[in-house]
Amino acid sequence: MKRTLLTGNAAAAWGARLANVDYIPSFPITPQTEIIESLSEWIDNGEMPGRLVTLESEHSMITAAGSAAATGIRTFSATSSQGLLYGMEMLYTVSGWRAPFVLVNVSRGLSSPITLEPDHNDIFAARDCGFLQIHCASCQEILDSILIAYRLGEDARVRLPVIVNMDGFYLSFTREPVVIPDEESAREFVGNFDPENIHFSASAPESQAVAVLGGGPYSYFRYETHLAAMNGLAAYEEIAEEFGQRFGRSHSAVESYCADDADYLFVMLGSFATKAKEAVDRLRVCGWSIGLVRPRLVRPFPASQLQHLLADRKGIAVIDQNISMGMGGVLHSELATALYGQSGKQPILASFIGALGGRDIAIEEFFEIAEVIKQAASSGVTPPPRLLYTREELREIRKLQAVARAERDELNNNSGHKKGEAQ
Amino acid sequence: MYRIRFHGRGGQGMKTASRILGTAFFLEGYEVQDAPRYGAERRGAPIFAYVRADSKPINERGIILNPDLVIVADDSLVPVPAAGVMAGITAHTLLLINSNEEESEWRHRLNLECPVLILSLKEEVSERAELPYIGATCTGASARLTGVISNRALEQAIREELSELGTTVIEKNLENALAAYESMADNEGAITEGGLASADSYALPGWIDLPFEDARTSAPAIYAPATSVEVKTGLWRTQRPIIDYDLCKKCWWICGSYCPDGAIEVEESLPIIDYDHCKGCLVCVAQCPSHAIEAIPEAQAQALEAETQEGEQK
Numbered sequence: 001m002k003r004t005l006l007t008g009n010a011a012a013a014w015g016a017r018l019a020n021v022d023y024i025p026s027f028p029i030t031p032q033t034e035i036i037e038s039l040s041e042w043i044d045n046g047e048m049p050g051r052l053v054t055l056e057s058e059h060s061m062i063t064a065a066g067s068a069a070a071t072g073i074r075t076f077s078a079t080s081s082q083g084l085l086y087g088m089e090m091l092y093t094v095s096g097w098r099a100p101f102v103l104v105n106v107s108r109g110l111s112s113p114i115t116l117e118p119d120h121n122d123i124f125a126a127r128d129c130g131f132l133q134i135h136c137a138s139c140q141e142i143l144d145s146i147l148i149a150y151r152l153g154e155d156a157r158v159r160l161p162v163i164v165n166m167d168g169f170y171l172s173f174t175r176e177p178v179v180i181p182d183e184e185s186a187r188e189f190v191g192n193f194d195p196e197n198i199h200f201s202a203s204a205p206e207s208q209a210v211a212v213l214g215g216g217p218y219s220y221f222r223y224e225t226h227l228a229a230m231n232g233l234a235a236y237e238e239i240a241e242e243f244g245q246r247f248g249r250s251h252s253a254v255e256s257y258c259a260d261d262a263d264y265l266f267v268m269l270g271s272f273a274t275k276a277k278e279a280v281d282r283l284r285v286c287g288w289s290i291g292l293v294r295p296r297l298v299r300p301f302p303a304s305q306l307q308h309l310l311a312d313r314k315g316i317a318v319i320d321q322n323i324s325m326g327m328g329g330v331l332h333s334e335l336a337t338a339l340y341g342q343s344g345k346q347p348i349l350a351s352f353i354g355a356l357g358g359r360d361i362a363i364e365e366f367f368e369i370a371e372v373i374k375q376a377a378s379s380g381v382t383p384p385p386r387l388l389y390t391r392e393e394l395r396e397i398r399k400l401q402a403v404a405r406a407e408r409d410e411l412n413n414n415s416g417h418k419k420g421e422a423q
Numbered sequence: 424m425y426r427i428r429f430h431g432r433g434g435q436g437m438k439t440a441s442r443i444l445g446t447a448f449f450l451e452g453y454e455v456q457d458a459p460r461y462g463a464e465r466r467g468a469p470i471f472a473y474v475r476a477d478s479k480p481i482n483e484r485g486i487i488l489n490p491d492l493v494i495v496a497d498d499s500l501v502p503v504p505a506a507g508v509m510a511g512i513t514a515h516t517l518l519l520i521n522s523n524e525e526e527s528e529w530r531h532r533l534n535l536e537c538p539v540l541i542l543s544l545k546e547e548v549s550e551r552a553e554l555p556y557i558g559a560t561c562t563g564a565s566a567r568l569t570g571v572i573s574n575r576a577l578e579q580a581i582r583e584e585l586s587e588l589g590t591t592v593i594e595k596n597l598e599n600a601l602a603a604y605e606s607m608a609d610n611e612g613a614i615t616e617g618g619l620a621s622a623d624s625y626a627l628p629g630w631i632d633l634p635f636e637d638a639r640t641s642a643p644a645i646y647a648p649a650t651s652v653e654v655k656t657g658l659w660r661t662q663r664p665i666i667d668y669d670l671c672k673k674c675w676w677i678c679g680s681y682c683p684d685g686a687i688e689v690e691e692s693l694p695i696i697d698y699d700h701c702k703g704c705l706v707c708v709a710q711c712p713s714h715a716i717e718a719i720p721e722a723q724a725q726a727l728e729a730e731t732q733e734g735e736q737k
Contacts, residue, residue, distance in 0.1 A: 005442075005449055005457070113643040116462065170484050174458040175445060271484060278482040279622070286622040360485045364625040390629045395714045401640065402718035406662050406705045 001185075006178040008171030011139040012078065012104045012164070013038035014178075015146025017048045018186035019102070021076040024052040025064035030116055031168035032080040032106040039076075058087035065101050066094025069161070070208055072195030074150065075101035080168065081108035081122045088125065094161065095130025096225060097208045099198055100153030101161050102146055103131065107270070108168040109357040117358025118167040120269060120322040123298075124330050130225050132162045132232050133299040135269045137255070139176045141296075142166050144243065144251055147181075150190050151239045157231040159196075165298075167271040169358060181247060189246055232300045253302040256309055258284060259291030264373055265310065266292045266366065268319040269331060272355050276319070279366030290370055295331075303338040310339060315348040315373030319388075321355040328385050329353050348376045354388035361388060424477040425453075425569060425616055426487045429561060430508050431496035433461065433468045436558025439584060440494075441472035443562045443600075447572045447580035448476035456481045462505075469506035476569075490516050492614045494542075494565055496557045498522035501533070502677045502710065509674070509712045512537055517614045519564060521557060532676040534692060540568075540610060542603070556599040563603030570612025574604055662703045663724040664696060670715035678707040678716065 006014065012035045016024065026036040042048040055061040058079050065077040079087065084105050105123050109115040123133065132152060134145045142164065149162040166172060181189075200206065212218045236253050244250045255273075258280050259265060266276040273294040283290050293309050295302060310316055320329025327333065332351040339346060350373050354361050365388055376383050427444065431437035438459035445457030453476040461470040473487045488511040498520055500506040512518060514536040520529060526539045542564055559581070566572040581600055585593045607613075675694045679687045686701040687694050696707070708716045 005445060005455060007458075169458070169460065173460075174456060174484070175442065176456050176481070177449065177454060274482040275484055281482075282619060283622045288622065360488075362488070362628060363483075363620050365628045365630075367620075367622045367625050368628050368630070370622075386630065387633055388628070389631065389633055391631050392629060392714065394631055394633070395717075398717070399708050399711075399714055402662060403705050403709050404644075406703060406718075409661050 001182050002180045003177055004180065005175040006139055006143075006180075007034065007173055007175050008136075008139045008142050008166045009034035009106070009173070010038055010175075011143040011178050012146060012166065013042075014180055015104075015143040015164075016076040016102075017042060018143075018181060018183060019076070019147055019150045019190050020049075020074065020187055022050050022073040023065075023068045023075045024050060025055050025061045025068065025075070025077050026052055027055050027058050027061045027079065027083060029058075029080045029083040031108060031172040032078050032083070032104070034172070035078045035104060035106075058083040059090055062087035062090035062094060062103075065103065066090065066097055066099060066161070066208075069094070069099035069101040070097050070198060071200035072193070072198045074193045076103075076146075077101070078104040078106070080106040081110060084122050085110065085125055088129070091126055091129040091131060093209075096221065098159045098225070098228070099161070099208075100150075100159050102149045102153060103161060103163050104142075104146070105163050105165045106168045106172045107165055115357040117169055118270075118321075119356045119358065120165075120320075120330075123163065123165045124322050124324075126163065127299065127330070130160060130229065131299070132158070132160055132229060133165060133297070134162065135165045135296055135298055136171065137271050137273050137294065137296075139171055139174070139178045140249070141251060142171065143178060143180070144247070144249055145296075147186060147190050148236070148239055148243055148251065150193075152232060152236055154193055155231075155235045155239070156194075156196065157235050158228050160225070160228055160232070165270070170271040179247075179249075185246065189243065229300045233297070233302060236297055236300075251296060253295070253297040254305045254309060255292075255294040255296055257292040257294070259293055259309060261289060262291035263289040263314040264370060264377070265290065265313055265316045266319060266369070267310075267316055267331065267335065268292075268294060268321070269298065270321060272319070272321060272361060275361055275363070276366055279363055279370075282363070283367065283370055288370060301334060301338070306335065306338050307342055310335070310347060311342065311344060313347040315350065315377035317350050317352055317369045317373045319352045319354050319361070319369070323353050323356065332385075348373055348380075348382050350376055350383050351385040352388060353385060359388070359393075424475055424481065424483070425492075425614070426490050427474045427476075427492045427494070427565060427569075427614075428471055428487050428490045429473070429494045429496070429565075430469070430471045430500055430506055431557070431561075432500065433470050435496045436556075437470055437472045437496060437561075440496075440558040440562045440565075441474050443559075443577075443580045443584045444565055444572075445474045445476070446583055447562075447566055447576045448474065448569075450576040450579055451572055453477065453571075454480050456484070460486060469500055469503055471507065487511070489513070489617055491617050492517050492519065492565060492568060494561045495520040495522075496561050498524065498529075502681065504710060504712060509533070515615075515617060517568065519561070519568065521561070532674065534673045534675075538613070540564075540607075540613075542606075556596055559596040559600040560603040563600030564607045566600075567604045567607035567611055568613050570614075574601060577601070577604060661721050662705060662718045663698070663721045664701065664703065664705055664708050664716050664718050665724070666694060666696065667715050667717060668693075670713055672713050672715070674712070677710055677712065681706050681710045 040052045065075050068075040107118045109119040110121050136142045145164045153162040240251045276292045318332040320331045329351045429437040441457045445455045449455045456475040459472040501508050516537045518539045521542045526541050529539050566577045673692045675689045686697045708718050
């Protein structure tokens, strides 16, 4: 066991190394590349066994990962953003093979316009594909979650691939103190992969791509996958409990911070939630009864824990780092679904969209969000969804537009001038 | 909590500098967070990196906007908006800048109230990205300014962070870092940990409801940078830059120096646009670090002027 400074990417590489993975199909993409660079360096230096192969695209990479897992070996891969979407067809396909492996996604906003900085539209695009999802808030959690994810995916009740998600830049390139468990205890915890009936040998071909026509058989296979994902709820809690006992770090399906007695709650995912913790601390100093609830497990969705945690509150602010065009925040919708029809008085459930493309959330904005839900609770009127976007930011975009307008005018003037010359 | 930001150009070692300082804090028993921030990774492009250090676990994340110390490895970055050197500098901040200009010159140019320290390498280098050991120098100086990092921790941090680069490189970096550490002896502990924003009294975020704008405006299209066009008179202008003096920080040297037509005059630190010669290129609008220069269509500006004049005549 060693406590040292690691980036989120290095923590992910350590997770894969300690899980004793056999095969790593890879393809580079910012801000993920450091993960596969670290692993390939270790393999080259003989510091870890296994085989790393660079594929020609994420589509092939996910196919290779699923295929490798379908031969019964332990597989790891990593991607981000556009790469995850490029592999999307195969995410749905390989999860249906019911062969588990772990994929790290380093969240990054999607095109267009293109960016490098984080938001969760990439990982939410993969929401319904059959991979389970664990969302991390710290570099330590990334390493720990990869170990947990192998246990979860390989559990006989589940047998599905798992995505471990971290935010680009805010975790991927940020160093924090991380405890690296020693190899022996990590391997004891993860255990050997028991592939059950998954196997491959040259003389015994097996097809993973069966066709089923008529909806009945299709419904059976699809719903069985759903039931397996739902089994992940109980399996996750058991595995996380065992992890906590062994390593002394608790990673329950839903993190709850200062929430037990709180009238008001922030609910959010990922690393920006630690900023909410800081805001909770400072609000509490000023007498606020407020806390944070952060789902760590997003698929399966821990609805009953959230129903329990959110019951009997005055106001809840859901801060979504994603946007479903024409609908709004995805987490807000999912919480509303979970809370609908529950007995008792329903809390105000207000929607905030923030941190798109890595747009920071200032501590003052958390204070103001708290004020908004407090006022809503006292008036009983849910406020409309609020994009966290300031007058200064609009001034900045007006500046960019003004420059673009001036350049366009100038180009138009120039081309008009040239036409005149040609005549 | 200590909040420290390094600014430099790709190749000057700012990421490494932040890591060395982060590790040095960690060796002194601090909780640490350090991170670089860059866009297009290329040599010479502006990058910055930051370090947070505290006695308890750190929940704050992202770019530091209330720095205790800002280190600028390359003074040519000051007027580059993408570099963000000036972001969040207050009277509390200490600005450590590598420059051959005097401290008073920088305070004057940028209208600064904060203390400024000069880190002068006194070396003539043609290629700024090749500035030798500037990262190590910045790290050594900043470590001393915190007052809580011993030279032993600094040395160990350098050995750990540069371990893959070989003895010669390590020794040369150590030499520069320790010299810079010594050079700041008189300023040991000059920076102090910034205070916490209170939930009782805070500046409102200034949220707005984003209005709908049709796709002609709101699609993210850009136009190729216009080539320089020789415009003889301000009559050709279609967009007019207007300075909002309430927002202007009077760092006149930036807009004044960047106007390609020299059409911004300065009177007692106050930039004034000469509309007779301004061609409406809006370079000043783009350069202004506090977004204080607004652009409005020239026709609209002239209509407003006519109204004002009429009002005055009546």
